[in-house]
Amino acid sequence: xxxxxxxxxxFIGLLFGYLFxxxxxxxxxxxxxxxxxxxxxxxxxxxxVGSKKEILESFSKIGLEAFVIxxxxxxxxxxxxxxxxxxxxxxNE
Amino acid sequence: MKSSLTIVLFFILxxxxxxxxxxxxxxxxxxxxxxxxxxxxxxxxxNTGSDKEAFxxxxxxxFRILLVPIxxxxxxxxxxxxxxxxxxxxxxxxxxxxxxxxxxYSLSSxxxxxxxxxxxxxxxxxxxxxxxxxxxxxxxILVRYFGKLAGIASGGATAMDTTLPVIVKYSxxxxxxxxxxxxxxxxxLVPLLxxxxxxxxxx
Numbered sequence: 001x002x003x004x005x006x007x008x009x010x011f012i013g014l015l016f017g018y019l020f021x022x023x024x025x026x027x028x029x030x031x032x033x034x035x036x037x038x039x040x041x042x043x044x045x046x047x048x049v050g051s052k053k054e055i056l057e058s059f060s061k062i063g064l065e066a067f068v069i070x071x072x073x074x075x076x077x078x079x080x081x082x083x084x085x086x087x088x089x090x091x092n093e
Numbered sequence: 094m095k096s097s098l099t100i101v102l103f104f105i106l107x108x109x110x111x112x113x114x115x116x117x118x119x120x121x122x123x124x125x126x127x128x129x130x131x132x133x134x135x136x137x138x139x140n141t142g143s144d145k146e147a148f149x150x151x152x153x154x155x156f157r158i159l160l161v162p163i164x165x166x167x168x169x170x171x172x173x174x175x176x177x178x179x180x181x182x183x184x185x186x187x188x189x190x191x192x193x194x195x196x197x198y199s200l201s202s203x204x205x206x207x208x209x210x211x212x213x214x215x216x217x218x219x220x221x222x223x224x225x226x227x228x229x230x231x232x233x234i235l236v237r238y239f240g241k242l243a244g245i246a247s248g249g250a251t252a253m254d255t256t257l258p259v260i261v262k263y264s265x266x267x268x269x270x271x272x273x274x275x276x277x278x279x280x281x282l283v284p285l286l287x288x289x290x291x292x293x294x295x296x
Binding site: 002003004005006007009010011012014016017018020021023026027030033034035038039040042043044045047049050051052055056059062063065066069070071072073074077078079080081083085088089090 | 105137183243
C-alpha cells in the first residue's frame with residue numbers, strides 16, 4: 001500500500017531531519033534533493049498525461065474542474081477563517 | 094512551491110515528451126516514479142524536521158493561533174466537498190483529495206498521481222496552482238470582506254512563502270507569524286491528509 005508507505009516515510013524523514021537539524025550542509029543537500037525529485041516526478045506526470053489521449057482531449061474540462069475546486073477550497077477556508085476571526089481575533093484589536 | 098516556473102516547465106517538458114513519444118526507454122520503468130516518490134517523502138520530511146525557524150515559531154503559538162490551520166483545513170475540505178456536486182467524473186473523495194493539496198501543488202500533484210492516477214494528478218496540479226494565483230490576486234478583496242485571516246486561509250500552505258508578502262501587506266505584519274505558522278502546519282499535513290482521504294476514507 002503506497003499511501004501508508006508515503007506517510008511512514010514522511011515521519012521517518014521528520015525524525016532524521018530533527019536529529020540532524022544542526023548540519024547546514026545537509027540542509028542544502030536535502031533542498032537540492034527535494035527540488036529535483038519534484039522536477040522529475042512532474043516530468044513523469046507530464047509523460048503519463050501526454051501519452052494518454054483521453055486526458056489531453058478533456059484538458060479544458062479538467063482545467064475547469066480544477067478551477068472550480070480551487071474556488072470551492074478558497075471560499076470554504078475563507079468563510080471558516082472569517083468565523084474564527086470574528087470569534088477570537090477581532091475583539092483583541 | 095519553490096521556483097514554480099521550473100516546476101511547470103518540467104511538467105510541460107514531460108507532456109511534450111509524452112505527446113511526441115520521445116520517452117527514453119530507461120525512463121519508462123513503471124517503478125521509477127514510485128521509488129522517486131518514496132525518496133521525496135523522506136527528503137520532504139527531513140526538510141521540515143530540520144527547519145529551525147519552524148520550531149522557533151512553534152514555541153510562540155497559543156490556542157487561538159493553533160485554531161487557524163484547523164479551521165482552514167476544515168473550510169478547504171468542506172468547500173471542496175460542496176463543489177464536488179458540480180464534478181461529473183470526479184467522486185466526492187477525489188474532489189476532497191484535490192482540495193487537501195492546500196495550494197501545495199508540487200507535492201500534492203505527485204502524491205495524487207501516484208495514488209490515484211495521472212488524470213487526478215493534473216487536476217491537483219492545476220487546482221492548487223489556481224489557488225495560489227487567485228490568492229495573490231484577490232487577497233486585498235478577501236481581507237476587506239472576510240477579515241484579516243482571509244489571506245492566510247486562501248493561501249493555505251503557500252502562506253508561509255509565496256503568498257506571505259501579499260498577506261503581510263494587507264493583514265499587517267502581526268499576522269505574518271500566524272501566516273507562517275499556518276503555512277508550516279498545512280505543508281506538514283498535506284502528505285498525510287491526501288493518502289488518508291484517498292485510501293482510508295469511505296465515501
